[in-house]
Amino acid sequence: TIAVLLIAIAPVACGGNTENAYKDINCQLTLIGDKQVVLNMSDILAMPSYSGRSGFFTSVGIVNGTFDVKGVPLLDLCDLVGGVNQSEYVRISAVDNYSMVFSYDQMHGDFITYNASLHEVENDGLVLVLMYELDGKPLTEDLGSPLRIAIIGDEVLTEGANWVKWINKIEILNFD
Numbered sequence: 001t002i003a004v005l006l007i008a009i010a011p012v013a014c015g016g017n018t019e020n021a022y023k024d025i026n027c028q029l030t031l032i033g034d035k036q037v038v039l040n041m042s043d044i045l046a047m048p049s050y051s052g053r054s055g056f057f058t059s060v061g062i063v064n065g066t067f068d069v070k071g072v073p074l075l076d077l078c079d080l081v082g083g084v085n086q087s088e089y090v091r092i093s094a095v096d097n098y099s100m101v102f103s104y105d106q107m108h109g110d111f112i113t114y115n116a117s118l119h120e121v122e123n124d125g126l127v128l129v130l131m132y133e134l135d136g137k138p139l140t141e142d143l144g145s146p147l148r149i150a151i152i153g154d155e156v157l158t159e160g161a162n163w164v165k166w167i168n169k170i171e172i173l174n175f176d
Contacts (some may be wrong), residue, residue, distance in 0.1 A: 022138055027146045033081030033172055041132075041146065047072045050127050052152035056160035057118060063157060066116075068136060069150045071129030074170075075107060084172055092149060093169040100149070100164050102128065113156040126153045130167070 022041055029039040050073050055065015078084045086104045093099040103110075109126035131150035132139060139145040144165030151158045 070133035071131035
């Protein structure tokens with residue numbers, strides 16, 4: 001059997017830097033697993049969030065961050081439709097056809113982390129999130145608006161390939 005979680009997002013531009021900065025973000029998030037749930041941006045913002053300082057580096061070593069990052073833990077979203085178990089993995093696809101696969105262990109924070117000098121460092125407690133806020137502001141389109149994957153840790157960097165922008169689909173797939 002294949003359990004599938006799909007997240008479909010209508011890409012939109014972010015609103016201005018006002019107190020209601022998210023009011024102009026009109027996205028729809030469809031979660032499909034054991035059941036289907038549809039969320040809008042207000043629903044996502046109402047969910048428990050997770051914050052921390054993290055960043056990423058590109059394949060040529062350009063460091064981005066660290067930033068104040070805020071979002072909804074990806075596991076919490078998956079739990080709304082049945083969750084992810086050890087015999088499953090998660091494939092995340094973007095509107096530009098980029099995709100990334102995350103193992104069960106990665107969904108639970110198992111990533112290699114680096115310091116600002118790109119030396120490997122230990123870090124426990126990493127959280128994979130569906131990010132909607134960077135440095136206290138909604139994401140801009142060039143940063144992945146309206147939602148992007150981020151790996152939140154304690155002032156650490158991870159590989160930028162994991163920070164998927166412009167997400168339009170997330171699938172929970174079974175190895176069997």
